[in-house]
Amino acid sequence: MISVKGALETVLNSIQNFGVEEIPFIKSVGRVLKEDILADRDFPPFNRVSMDGICIDFNAFNNGQRDFNVEGIQAAGSEQMTLKNNENCIEVMTGAVLPNNANTVIRYEDVTLKNGIATININKINDCQNVHAKGKDGKVGDVLISKNKIISAAEIGVFATVGKSVVKVAKQPKVMIVSTGDELVGVDEIPLEHQIRRSNVFTLVSLLEKLNIPSETAHITDDKPILKSKIKSFLKEFDVLLFSGAVSKGKYDFLPEVFEELGVEKLFHKIAQRPGKPFFYGKTNECNIFGFPGNPISTFVNCLVYFYPWYYKSTGVEIEEETAILAENVSFKPNLEFFLQVELKSKFGHLVAFPIKGNGSGDLASLVNADAFIQLPNDKSEFKSGEVFKIIRYR
């Protein structure tokens, strides 16, 4: 049985490169950027007026002048004007180019305008005030966004600003999610007494959707020849196969032998953790195979703990570890790493993790009340309130 650390290392040593594609920038939120974004001009591209008001030559003010004839109006989006007489002023609008020969902007609030004369009503102004100088935020050619970043609304604004209407992002893997188990019926069906509805595949679809990965789903009955023939074709067609169920010790848990017969290299089977112990992980040259145990929480936690980091590393994203403070004592005797559902609360800058009591790995409803798993190591069995551990969020 491999340790959680060993399992994660194995998974992270087996990443795939999905390649790069170009997509419209406005569709790129949540995707991983695969090119550096450069400034196509200085930012701001001109000495930019940052307040509505008048612009003057500061020397005139400094020489004691307070009344200025208005030469005209410099609107945002108009070509740059020139202040013809440096004892005059031009009205200027936020976003406009600062007129030639002017260097300082006084906002309307500090000015009286009457009969074509602007009178400045304050006695202290600064040279070059209310002007956002050309190139202050960045020079042409500067890297504004480095590649391997997950794109958010902030990056979208920069793409638009520099004219990147199409951006290079990591291609997403082609993923098939397979459920097994003859006890499963469809969501729209009424299960018989001994049946339950399929749920894990949909949970996995949603967990992948959070990474913007589209996926397909299939259900295969617990019949070895059928499993074998379908998986054989899936291995050729997809980059990643996610399974839920049929990896444990049961008489109908055919997956490990089917994988072996199909030439899947087993990298590990079973991890010293709860829930999610019977996890199978393997690969072929073209495909990574995550065989999650069939219990709902087991599938859920293993997708977060192994598939997510595998995907991030495959696409070049570095994710920072997050920690939280345990709010209650927890006792866990088995020699296994324990992933415990917790509700997170932000208290005075501290992230506090309140354990959610579930009824084991079958209790899907307990996930609804939690936000994350806290990862309690297997080198001890008593975990005290106030101790800090790694967490894995899912909300």
Add this chain to the structure above:
Amino acid sequence: MISVKGALETVLNSIQNFGVEEIPFIKSVGRVLKEDILADRDFPPFNRVSMDGICIDFNAFNNGQRDFNVEGIQAAGSEQMTLKNNENCIEVMTGAVLPNNANTVIRYEDVTLKNGIATININKINDCQNVHAKGKDGKVGDVLISKNKIISAAEIGVFATVGKSVVKVAKQPKVMIVSTGDELVGVDEIPLEHQIRRSNVFTLVSLLEKLNIPSETAHITDDKPILKSKIKSFLKEFDVLLFSGAVSKGKYDFLPEVFEELGVEKLFHKIAQRPGKPFFYGKTNECNIFGFPGNPISTFVNCLVYFYPWYYKSTGVEIEEETAILAENVSFKPNLEFFLQVELKSKFGHLVAFPIKGNGSGDLASLVNADAFIQLPNDKSEFKSGEVFKIIRYR
């Protein structure tokens, strides 16, 4: 000039009800649930075997018996069998119904199977072990998920389990995002010296996409009659109008007067904050109008600080406040509430906020390096490293 607190109260007193719609459960991630989700049967719906192994009558073991004839195999998804002789056993698979007359499961790891006889190799087992009792996680009719929750992968699994193939969610508002400003050109265009590309509308589209709200966009030139006629029709057609620009003191900042002429009730104009001071907020009977200032960071922060909470309250969602610890001293003299970009780091269960130095409200690129805004109140001007303040995340 209204305070941030007063502005937020005003916005939250002016929420809208967008109504409720039914959508396929698998499309519902990120939407707001508008019905309680009840257990349609007990969970588990039967005494569920939770380990692969054999099941027995505990009394037989308790009486010293260790060898059990195997009567058959109870597979998951098969009808419940009956243990005919309580000195025999039945092999059982995870997920199967526990056979009648049996009450305890011993996992294969602790059993030797040979010639149709199962021998238990351990001397300590517990009555009813490895059985997930009918109804233990929930009884038929129990509320598994309460309404007004934002749906995540965890909820999707529960919907599937209880057969909710269609769920009631809050309808999304119909939103139009309008940019103004004659200095703006399209993302695909090469701007002239005095022009810049449109970016705020796309940032807003992405910020709304994060709430799963689709939106339309338009650009209107700084021409009052055109502005008036277009906005007049938008007010009838949309639930929410978001504007970027034209709300300040400039000669071409026509929006406040256009709003007035169109019968928009002004709820406030200008907030004692930086960035984002010239924010205009108003409403008609059918429409809420958010007039964000045109600077990129102003639009961004006001969307997060005012539109997000307005949307959450409109749909019934309660969002918990999040706080972080300031990592450096910050000095801010103006008598304004200060929203400062920060990078967040998780350190030993503490959330630490590192200020990102930007060049004022025009510096969109500075958002790329930050994760959140920290809200520094206007009742003081020196903020010390180690002090705790509210944060507003955008990643």
